[in-house]
Amino acid sequence: MNTHIPLKGIEVGDIGPKGGYQAKDNGYLYFNNFSIPRCSLLNRYTKVDSDGNFSISGNPRFAYATMMVTRIGIIYFASYNLVKALVIATRYSIQRKQFNTLEEGKSEKRIIDYQAQQAAFIPILAFAFSGFFTNVSGLYDEMMHKINTKNDFKLMKELHSLCSCLKAFYTEEAFAYLKTIRELCGGHGFLANSNLPYIIDVFAPFVTLEGDNYVMYQQTAKHIIKSVTDVLRGKKIKGNLEYINDIMSYNKYDLK
Numbered sequence: 001m002n003t004h005i006p007l008k009g010i011e012v013g014d015i016g017p018k019g020g021y022q023a024k025d026n027g028y029l030y031f032n033n034f035s036i037p038r039c040s041l042l043n044r045y046t047k048v049d050s051d052g053n054f055s056i057s058g059n060p061r062f063a064y065a066t067m068m069v070t071r072i073g074i075i076y077f078a079s080y081n082l083v084k085a086l087v088i089a090t091r092y093s094i095q096r097k098q099f100n101t102l103e104e105g106k107s108e109k110r111i112i113d114y115q116a117q118q119a120a121f122i123p124i125l126a127f128a129f130s131g132f133f134t135n136v137s138g139l140y141d142e143m144m145h146k147i148n149t150k151n152d153f154k155l156m157k158e159l160h161s162l163c164s165c166l167k168a169f170y171t172e173e174a175f176a177y178l179k180t181i182r183e184l185c186g187g188h189g190f191l192a193n194s195n196l197p198y199i200i201d202v203f204a205p206f207v208t209l210e211g212d213n214y215v216m217y218q219q220t221a222k223h224i225i226k227s228v229t230d231v232l233r234g235k236k237i238k239g240n241l242e243y244i245n246d247i248m249s250y251n252k253y254d255l256k
């Protein structure tokens with residue numbers, strides 16, 4: 001402990017250079033024939049007794065709650081990065097002048113005054129703001145309150161489904177939009193001191209980390225398919241997907 005040198009049988013290290021997201025170090029820890037005393041286990045929800053028997057204590061669904069709170073944070077993080085990039089790009093577009101297209105023919109036009117530039121910026125701005133209003137964190141607080149006061153986990157499936165698709169959707173779109181924003185600043189957007197390449201670099205892995213987006217979309221699809229199946233079997237469902245209860249009245253589809 002005094003030297004901090006790993007004990008025999010333990011190896012620690014850095015996983016190696018990454019293709020972005022350098023702000024964070026990712027390490028590894030490797031145990032080889034190394035016994036850890038039971039008193040040192042991080043065993044809030046799982047236990048190993050002195051005979052080596054493994055057991056789960058408490059509700060393992062709590063683990064989902066931790067992932068949810070991170071995914072909710074990522075939805076806001078996507079919007080936050082877009083807004084940051086938009087501030088840089090719109091300010092640049094106001095002072096950058098290109099081409100003598102004005103009728104008087106004396107001065108060049110600010111690039112923000114080109115309709116094409118505005119048409120590219122405005123949907124991104126709207127998208128960025130929408131992320132701040134998703135209010136999944138409100139639903140999360142409600143879920144945690146019900147879990148803590150009544151041991152009621154009913155909201156969990158719906159929230160997991162919502163967080164999964166929103167995490168995937170917002171990171172996928174934001175990543176694509178960040179690239180567009182950089183392009184809207186022309187060559188200067190590629191300069192490191194515009195900060196745009198850095199913002200893109202930091203954001204790049206968010207389509208993968210905390211759940212690969214392909215897998216995230218599947219989580220939501222699974223929940224929807226399960227809900228449709230329940231309704232077709234005569235069960236009434238509650239929550240965001242309640243509208244599916246009316247599915248049987250859509251006579252033109254023979255869903256059975």
Ligand SMILES: Cc1cc2nc3c(=O)[nH]c(=O)nc-3n(C[C@H](O)[C@H](O)[C@H](O)COP(=O)(O)OP(=O)(O)OC[C@H]3O[C@@H](n4cnc5c(N)ncnc54)[C@H](O)[C@@H]3O)c2cc1C
Binds near residue numbers: 018026209210212
């Ligand atoms: C920069 C960075 C930092 C990270 N930091 C951390 C950290 O601090 N802590 C931590 O624990 N983890 C961390 N991760 C790991 C991250 O959470 C995982 O990389 C991520 O969840 C994806 O898992 P995976 O790498 O095992 O990919 P895989 O699951 O192997 O996915 C690879 C491919 O297989 C496809 N695939 C996988 N499963 C299915 C399926 N069921 N159906 C269809 N296709 C499928 C995926 O779509 C994907 O295209 C980090 C990752 C990155 C990139």
